[in-house]
Amino acid sequence: MTITVDETAVPAAPTAESVRVDGADRYPAYDFSRPAQLDRESIRHLEAGFEAFARLWSAQLTAKVRVRAHLALERVELVSYEEYAETLPLTTAMVVGSLVGREEPCVVQFGLDSALLWVVQMMGGRSTSLPEARTFTPIELALVRHLMEDTFEHLHAGLDGLLPGEPRFSAVHYNPQYMQVISAAAAVIVARYSMRLGDAENTATVMIPASAVADRLAASGSDAAAAHTPAHTVAQVRSTPLELTLRLAPLTIGAGEVLDLAPGDLLRLPHPETSPFELVAGNTRIALATPGSRGSRLTCLISTTSEETH
Template sequence: MSAPSVSPVLPGSGLGRAVEVYDFRRPTTLAREHSRVLELAFETFARQWGTLLTTNIRAGSAVVAENVKMVTYDEYAASLPAATAMVLCEVEGQEAKGVIQFPTEAALFWITRMLGGSPVVPLPNRKFTLIEQSLVKRLMDDALEDLQYSFGSLLSAAPTVHGIHFNSQFAQAAATNTLMIVADLSVTVGEHTWAATVALPAESLLKQMGSNSPRSDRAAAPAQMRAQVSRVPVDVELSIGPVAVRPRVILNLAVGDVVLLEHAVGRPFELALAGESVARAVGVTHGSRQAGQIVSIEESAP
C-alpha cells in the first residue's frame, strides 16, 4: 500500500509550454551563441540579396531569412523539390560545396524582368538555356559577393559558382552525412513569393566561430548532461513495504475494516523513484501539507 505521491511544484509547470523533441540519432545541434551569429549573418545576406534583385530586375524585391538549422546533406536534399535550380558554390580548400536553391520558375521570372519583359505566371518548370544560365550565373556571382560580405571572417575564402543543377537528387554538393547549415528564405518580387534555401558546410563555419562548438569540449560533456538531466521533473513516492494478504481479505473489504500492514510505527517510509528505493523518510507536516523528511540515503542511489 502506498501513500500519495510527492510531486513538487515546478516553476512554470502547467503553462502548456511547447516541448522540442531531441533526436538522439543526430546529437550535434547548434549552440545558442552560434545559432544567433548565423541568424544575423543570414539576415544580412537576405537584405543584401533583396536589394540586389531590386536593382537587377527593376522591381520591388524582398528576401527574408525565416529559419536556420543544422542537418545532414542527405536530409537537406530530401527536403527539396525534385525539379529545382541548385547553384553549387565552391570555397577554396573545402571539399563540400555550398548551395543556393530556388525554383526555376523564380529564376525565369527574374530573367524576363532583366531583359525588359513582363513575365506571365505560372512559368514552365524547365532547365535553363545557355543564355539563361549566363544571366543566372551573373546574378549568383553578385549574390555570392553579398554572402561573403554578410558572413565576413566566417567564410575562409570567397565562394564562387561551381555549376547549376536542376535535380536535387543528383546534385551531389557534399557527402550524404556532411552537416550543413541551412537557412530557409522567402523571396518576394511584387506580388509573387517563392521559397529558397541557402546551405553551407557546417564544419568550416563552426571552426571559424571558435571553441563554443557543442562537440569541441568532450571533457565537459558529462557535466553538461548531468546539469540538463537534473532539471527534468520526475515523480517520487513515499511508501511502506508491500504485505502479503489472502484474496478473501481484499474481496470482503468494507468501510471501517482495518488491514494490518506489519509496518512498525517508528520505521521510516521508503522514498522511491520509478520503483527504485533511493532514500528513507519519516512522515511530517509542512504547513498544511504532508511531506517526508529524509533520514537516510540508500547506498545504491545515484
C-alpha cells in the same frame, strides 16, 4: 465462522514491456545519426549573418531585375545534407559555389520558375506571374550565372568572415537527389527564406557545410564570452535605474481605523522630529537622510549609509 473474500481487482504489476513503452513516450530515443545542435550564441551569430545577406540579396535583385524583391529569414538549422535534400522539390535550381581550399561547396537554391521570371525581367519583358518551371537555356544560364556571382559575393559579406573565402560559381544542378557534391551524412547549416518578387511568392535556401564555419563560430563565441569581463558586469549594475524613497517610521493601526478615516483626521506618526528618515530602494534600506530643500525642489542630505552601521 464466515470468511468474506474481497474480489476487487488488484492492479497488475507493470511489465517490462509497459515500462519500456512508457519510457519511450517520456524519453524519445536519441538519434545518433543526426548532427549535434548549435548553441544559442552560434545560432544568433548565423541568424544575424543570414539576415544581412537577405538584405543585400534583396537589394541586388531589385536593382538587376527591376522589380521590388524582399527576402525574409524563416529559420536557421543544422541538419544532414540528406535531410536537407529531402525537403527540396524534385526539380529546382541549386547553384553551387566552391570554397577556396575545401572540397565541400555551398549552395544557393531557389525555384526554377523564380529564376525564369528574373530572366524575363532582365531581358526587358514584363510578367506578373511565375512562368512554368524548366531547365535553363544557354543564354538563360549565362544570365543566372552573372547574377549569382554577385550573390555569392553578398553571401560572403553578409556572413562577415564566417566563410573561409568568397564562394566562386561552380555549376547549376537541377535535381537535389542526384547532386553528389557532398556526403549524404555530412552536417550542413541551412537558412530558409520566404521570397517575394513583385506579386510572386516563392522560397529559397542557402546551404553551407558546417565544417567550413565551425572553427570560426567557436572563435567568435569565445571572443564574445571573453568580452564580458567583471568590469562590464559592474558597469551594467551601476547603470541600472533604481527608484529611491524617503520613508518615515511606519505606523501600525487597525483595519477599522483605516475604514473610519475621513478628510481632516490627524494621524500621530511615531517618527521623532529629530530622527533622520530612511532612504530605501524597494524594501531595502540603503541610508539615513535628513529632509531639506534647494530652491523650489525638495532634497535630502545623506547622513549615514547602511555600510557604516554594520
